[in-house]
Amino acid sequence: MLIQFAIKNFLRQGLRSILNVLITAITIVTVIFNLSLLNGFQARATLNMVKTDVAGGHYRIAGFDLLSPTEWEDHTGLVPDSLKALPEDQKAETLILQGQIFPNNRLYPVQMRGVGPGQELLDLPLQGLKRFPEKITDQIPVVIGTKMAERTHLKQGDSVVLKWRDKFGAVDARDILVVDVVKLLNPRVDEGMVWLRLDHLQDMARREGEVSWVAVELFQGPVPDMEFHSVDDLMKDLLILLKNDRRNSIILWIILMFLAGISVFNTQILNVFKRQKEIGTLLALGVESKQVVRIFTWEGAVTAGISVVVAGLIAVPLFMWFQTVGLDVSHLEESTIPVRDAIFLEFNPFEIFYSITVVVALTILVAWLPVRKISHMDPTLALRGKAIT
Amino acid sequence: MLNTISKIPAQWKKTLFILTFSFGAFFSWPVFFISAEEIDANALVRAVDENLWATTKFIAGRLIIDNGRRVRTLKMDTWMQGVTRSYSVYKSPAREKGTKMLKRDSKLWMYTPRTDRKLLIAGHLLRQSMMGSDLSYEDMMEDKKLSKAYNAMVDRRETIEGKEYLVLHLIANDKTTTYQSRLGWVDPEKKIVRKEELYAKSGKLLKKVDYLDYRKIGNRLFPKKVIFRDTLKTNTQTTYVFDEIQFDVDIPKKYFSQSILKR
Incomplete structure (x- = not known):
């Protein structure tokens, strides 16, 4: 019943819900794209090194x-x-x-x-x-x-x-x-x-x-x-470079997560403020404050769930198209990075699962944080819309 | 005397003339009748070495490096002991002033006051260009007399600026010698080299060296300047001008000690 209630509330919010879902979905798509592109870059660089120089390792004169x-x-x-x-x-x-x-x-x-x-x-x-x-x-x-x-x-x-x-x-x-x-x-x-x-x-x-x-x-x-x-020894410098790149990509990842989190957080604060009378009515009807908190948190979870679906709808055609053209990295010819042609996405199922899980968990967390104060809300003040000023 | 000769019978005059001519020809053969092949080329190279190399010598000179775009002049003082030891101090320009080089046997150290560190120039570093010149550190390190490192043969005679020189073909005695063959234009009378060409093992010409303006210093003839040209590069040359040369000078022992390589 709580889930149905949460879904109805989610749909009633209209544009705000759509924006939340879009931001969260884009965050998921961008994070997966970024990680997969780095994987593709590493795979291409490694393959080129192995094919042209390193093979399966070198026996070098001492x-x-x-x-x-x-x-x-x-x-x-x-x-x-x-x-x-x-x-x-x-x-x-x-x-x-x-x-x-x-x-x-x-x-x-x-x-x-x-x-x-x-x-x-x-x-x-x-x-x-x-x-x-x-x-x-x-x-x-x-x-x-x-x-x-x-x-x-x-x-x-x-x-x-x-x-x-x-x-x-x-x-x-x-x-x-x-x-x-x-x-x-x-x-x-x-x-x-x-x-x-x-x-x-x-x-x-x-x-x-x-x-x-x-x-x-x-x-x-x-x-x-x-x-x-070994191959790892011979490509040590390249692997360190890619490791640093991966570390730098975390900054982008954090910024995106922060934006998505802020969006959901802001929506929830606005929800609690605008829906005081609704909260007061529910409390007056005998619904426990914990249950009211759960309803609002479920709304966040629904946002996260729908975002995953929308992310899938965006990602599948986008990634399919990208795999046909790749990312041109011909400018790297000037460097010693062993990649000259286009690079393509290399998907890692664990990374995709991990990224989605983190985004969903974060969305639920930031959906729950602002609504905790409902549990301390006075139903009479809430009914008059004066519980939060 | 003329009267005495006139009294000699005609048939005796003929005999005397033949004898006199034969006697003169016998003693003047080195000048008139020797062919290039009969000259002992190795002895000539030894004589050239004897002229150039002294037990000790001091040279105050300038290294003029022309890389085709600009000309740099390095002033330096050098003390040499035989062919195996030398010590140089650069006096100008300001950025090279105080740079010291010490060569001892097969090792070369360089000290730069800017870094206040001495650097052993060893192994393949020796093949790099010395101070951007047409000389490598290894060229400078050459510590074998030509007569020891090469076997010489007379190749031909050639005239340069009206003076006839013997062109000696020098072939290395062992496979470790940097330049496996050379041509040297040697003045057989003065025992001096006018120019040299240094060849790769394949026979490709690599460097040309001109020895110019010989002057007498003590009992030796020494060039005033030596011009090195790398024939694989264009418009570059390095001139070593000897402003002052002293032979058989006393060199303080510390000059060939590593302890000299400091400020």
Whole structure:
């Protein structure tokens, strides 16, 4: 009976109820959208990193640190037999060395990254290197990313001098030929990077059979003289960044909840003030004050329930449309965040349930808080509309 | 004398002429008849080293760095002991004043008064450009005499500004030498280098060095300035001008101690 009474009261309030429902529904939709967008961003970034660089983890030569380029050349080694035996779709041998190119006779420091031309683990568009023989002929074939091409003003078919040091410290320089300019999903493997065949780079640096790391699909157990770096280790900076983003999104979440809460709270205060005579009549008819409080609280609960339904009605077509277009994040090309194309929503059922529960609970709470004073209301004053002034 | 000669019978004159010509030709062969290939190129490089390197030397000089857009001049004093030890103090410009560099064997430390810290320039940092110049720290660190690091061969003769030079082809003795080959234009009489070209292992020309305005200091010939050019870059050059040079000077021991690297 209380619920029926509450629903009738809810409907009688007209525009105020509609506004409350809309605000609460929009809050629910926005919170879910925000969380799902972050999930989508994280999923895309992680996928791009895994596909182009990280795979299932790296077995790195002990002491190798990508952030210490001056020490890369001190940490190379032969591939252990256990990793060498892996098929090409489960490993990608990689050698990283420092070099310098001279586009337009200006010095440009680069990372020379050599990967096995036959590897199938990483999704790198380096097919252009495959057609060249194992032995370097007159020019060294390389592939660069679009970002690198833009920075260095190099294009497909261009030649430029590459200078490097071999294993023994002798300086060497030769012309490289840009055989392809490719779009790489991950800017971390694009800018400042020159991609070569692993056998060419090993030959150039007189480091036959040596690598900096072996990317693998799955952990292969401990390997002597190598350190395993898991996907989480290798993407630590990105995960911290996303964690911070998630923390920042909580601020938006709190603001939205606050707005929705204020709306319901304000409506309830107005209800109690305007419906004093109704409250007084109910009390005079013998309805207990607790029951009157429950009626008003149920009105809040009804608002929350209808908001969830309306949120669903808004969210389903909105999210379906969004999944067809995505959010363009091409501006992130300027950063090192490994996302270049559009991102899409990635729904987490637990997060959706949790968000809805919190919004509903908050709505009921703020519906209950202002009506507590009904329990102390004098029925005679309430009947005359003077219980609250 | 002329009378005496005129009294000699004609057939004897002919014999005397042949003998005299043969004698003169024998003693003047180094000048007139030697082919480039017969000169001991390694001995010549050793002589060049002997001329340039002293037990100790002091140089007050300027490093003029022209990067194509602007020219910077660094003034510095340098004390050197053999090829393995050197100590430099930068005197100007104001932002570099007080910067010190100490090279000992294969290590190089740099002290900057701004940070009041000394930094060991080691490993691959040595390959970076020194103060934005066409020289790397490693070029500055070169601690082997040419005669020790390279095996020389005479490549050809070439004339520069009316003076004939022997072009020596120097090939590194071991694979750790930075520049695996060089060409040096050497004056065989004065035992001085006029210019050098430094090559990558592949044979690509990387740097050109000109040694200009030789002057006599004591019993040595020393250039007034050396110009370095990185051939992979355009419009850049670094000139090292030697304003004052003293050979075999006494250098206080503390100059080659790390304790000197402070204000």
